[in-house]
Amino acid sequence: MLALMKIVETKSALKAHRATLSGRVGFVPTMGALHAGHMALVEAAREASDHVIVSIFVNPTQFGNPEDLEKYPRELSDDLAKLEAAGVEMVFTPKSAEMYPAGADTYVETPRLATMLMGALRPGHFRGVATIVTKLFNLVRPDMAWFGLKDYQQVLVIQQLVRDLELPVEIIGHPTLRDPDGLAMSSRNLRLTPADRAAAPILSKALQEASAWLKAGLTPDALCEKVTTFIQSEPRANLKSVDLRNAETLDALPDEPITQPVVLLLAAEFGGILLIDNAVLSG
Numbered sequence: 153m154l155a156l157m158k159i160v161e162t163k164s165a166l167k168a169h170r171a172t173l174s175g176r177v178g179f180v181p182t183m184g185a186l187h188a189g190h191m192a193l194v195e196a197a198r199e200a201s202d203h204v205i206v207s208i209f210v211n212p213t214q215f216g217n218p219e220d221l222e223k224y225p226r227e228l229s230d231d232l233a234k235l236e237a238a239g240v241e242m243v244f245t246p247k248s249a250e251m252y253p254a255g256a257d258t259y260v261e262t263p264r265l266a267t268m269l270m271g272a273l274r275p276g277h278f279r280g281v282a283t284i285v286t287k288l289f290n291l292v293r294p295d296m297a298w299f300g301l302k303d304y305q306q307v308l309v310i311q312q313l314v315r316d317l318e319l320p321v322e323i324i325g326h327p328t329l330r331d332p333d334g335l336a337m338s339s340r341n342l343r344l345t346p347a348d349r350a351a352a353p354i355l356s357k358a359l360q361e362a363s364a365w366l367k368a369g370l371t372p373d374a375l376c377e378k379v380t381t382f383i384q385s386e387p388r389a390n391l392k393s394v395d396l397r398n399a400e401t402l403d404a405l406p407d408e409p410i411t412q413p414v415v416l417l418l419a420a421e422f423g424g425i426l427l428i429d430n431a432v433l434s435g
């Protein structure tokens with residue numbers, strides 16, 4: 153018989169139910185508006201653990217822009233139905249005041265990773281992510297947690313804080329799920345106009361082209377220039393950044409032929425909606 157999924161809004165209810173669980177607990181933190189990308193993480197968690205806990209919390213401290221926070225899609229009843237069908241044990245759906253009660257004054261910082269790339273584009277974003285994920289780990293006490301490699305820098309931030317704070321959780325980065333035309337699935341895709349949705353796959357196309365260009369021996373600067381021109385050929389793309397970095401550290405690369413694994417990170421706005429994508433490439 154299928155056990156009923158528990159839906160809890162408070163930390164005390166979460167802890168009480170967590171205390172009844174034995175065996176390996178897998179955790180998938182999300183901000184909801186769940187799509188097949190999220191569900192792939194849940195499925196991977198289900199295969200590897202005895203119980204899966206999912207959180208749905210649109211975390212205010214990781215949004216710099218109040219309008220972006222307000223417009224973030226919220227689809228709780230659909231989300232809960234998907235999670236129940238996927239065999240999830242418990243969903244944690246706290247309100248903001250539950251996670252950040254008055255007087256809360258502690259943040260988790262990973263300053264090197266948090267201030268580069270997307271962190272420079274969105275100041276404070278990774279501090280908010282690191283803080284909420286640490287709090288969620290302490291509440292859920294998972295053995296393993298899944299994060300999508302679509303948010304590549306986020307995975308490195310989480311791995312860094314887990315290492316530095318000795319948190320007893322294994323972090324697993326899951327490959328990016330894409331729509332059939334290559335666009336990386338994202339809750340933000342729901343906000344694109346049809347014309348912008350049609351234009352957005354230019355990002356994944358650029359990643360594919362770049363892989364071939366790198367194999368042909370292009371150096372980092374030449375590659376980034378070619379990728380920039382390629383994306384700018386799409387007039388609806390407002391390109392924000394193109395970066396080729398060391399895949400493990402995200403350090404900048406010397407302008408020499410590539411010998412180690414690198415990651416190409418892209419960010420562009422379509423009608424004001426920021427989309428990101430990346431691919432790990434080798435020379």
Ligand code: AMP
Binds near residue numbers: 181327329330337
């Ligand atoms: P979010 O709700 O956007 O915070 O995402 C929750 C988790 O799902 C994060 O670890 C994301 O990296 C992951 N995720 C989002 N989109 C995708 C995707 N297209 N493929 C794989 N994982 C994803």
